[in-house]
Amino acid sequence: MTHRMVEMKPESRTRWLRGVSAPGAKIRLVCFPHAGGAAGAFHDWAALTPPEIEVMSVQYPGRQDRLSEPCAATMEELADAITAALLRELPDDRPLALFGHSMGSAVAYEVARRLDEAPGRTLARLVVSGRARPRTPQELAPRPAPADREILDHVRELDPEGAATYEHPELRPLIMPSLRADFGLLAAYRPTPLHRLGVPVTVCGGDRDPGCAVEELSSWSDVTTQGVDVRVFEGGHFYLNPRKEELVGFVASRLS
Structure with a gap:
């Protein structure tokens, strides 16, 4: 595989x-953290x-250089805003593929269902990672937003090495608001009905x-006709x- 020289771009x-x-690319891969x-989670993928x-x-509001902006309160708000930004800020008709990890899988799916119905836009593939497909209210009732202690316990389980960052007295006040908002958003997110995309879905895990068993990955077959x-x-x-x-090599092979 030919790797790109990022410093020259x-x-x-x-x-x-x-x-x-x-500028010469044939397809654009949009990644959701x-x-x-x-x-920045994807800064070296190029x-x-x-x-x-x-x-x-995608840079969600409420973190890093968007720290002063309020975090999205609902999945609908976040997906609507990202879709509008993609249509506005990427004016060419280059085909799009979406990759999302963990929460980003759900956000990418919601953006994909919106792009799937956008005239003049070609959605080539959805790639999801580390998460089962979204659950409907009939399958799993919406829950209250978890308390900070529950969030941190879950983060420690998913990322034992990185979890220490959230205990740092200077960093925690900067990090917790976005983490708290994202977990609250996911607790309330229950799409109904599920939208079946007209593009293939690739699932990684x-x-x-501990957050997504291997047998759960195939659940994404319920959201695509392809x-x-x-x-x-x-x-x-x-x-x-x-x-x-x-992983990046595998994803690239699915986009060629």
Whole structure:
């Protein structure tokens, strides 16, 4: 695979999107981070993809350089705003593929269902990671937003190494608001009905993910008319960090 020389490409930056400009690319991959996460989670993916793929990542409000903005209160609010930004800030008709990890899988799905119905836009594929498909109210009732202690206990389970960041006395006040908002958003999120996408769905996960068992990954077959393919990687919930090159290479192969 030919890797891109990021230092030779101009950075692309809008209010909602971060990435590396690739004017000759044939397809654009838009990445959606996990709960409490930010666009920087995908900052080096561009260096691992062939030049035919332009990589962009979504910066949710309420974190990093958007810290002063309020976090989205609902999934509908967040997905509507991101979809509008994609249509506005990416004016060309280059096909789009979406990749989401953990919470980002649900956000990417909601954006995909909106793009699936947008005239003049080509959605090529949805790639989801580390999360089962969304549950309807009939399957799982909406829940109250979890308390901070519940959130931190869950974060420790999913990311034992990274969880120490949330205990840092100087960083915690900056990090917790977005994490609290994202977990509250997910607790209330129950789409009805499920929308069946007209594009294929690729599903990835870690073989030791405490938050999403391997057998749950195939549940995404319920949200597409074009079938799913599942790939399991070695690792836990954040397998995508140590397995980054392997994962990005696999995703790129599905977009070629």
